[in-house]
Amino acid sequence: MKSPFAPGFVILALMAPAPGLAAASSEQTASIGAARGHYDLAKRAIAGENYREAIAALEQAARLDPENPEFHNLLGFSYRMSGNLDKAFGHYRRALDLNPRHIATHEYIGRAYLMKGEPERAYEHYLLLEKYCPELCKEREMLGAAITQYPWSPPLRTGRSY
Secondary structure, three states: OOOOOOHHHHHHHHHOOOOOOOOOOHHHHHHHHHHHHHHHHHHHHHHOOOHHHHHHHHHHHHHHOOOOHHHHHHHHHHHHHOOOHHHHHHHHHHHHHHOOOOHHHHHHHHHHHHHOOOHHHHHHHHHHHHHHOOOOOHHHHHHHHHHHHOOOOOOOOOOOOO
């Protein structure tokens, strides 16, 4: 039996945008581009361990593109490295709400739980990393090493530069 759909209909249906997915407006595109500029500034600030500057740039980026989990992940990282665990956890949770499989966030929130003295919570994120990246995964290896070395002696860094 022949299909009731003509081949041309199928091609047109495949070319149509998915329902609910509209093209970004020029204003949205500009906003995302500006957010990316702030993000690049923040990465340079993090590399220089200037977390106050990184936080300012990332807050701007997150205002312009609030649905970007990487901005929230790096805000969490910068707040953690600044010693503000409450704000760090808030941003890590937001990043995981946006992308539950965000590998770097699982590593970083695990490190934050170690800093807070909750190694069992850090281990929960290690197990998620085992699930989400079973192959070679530097984030899983780094969190695993931090858990193994817990409790840390003062000179041990609690995060990587980025």
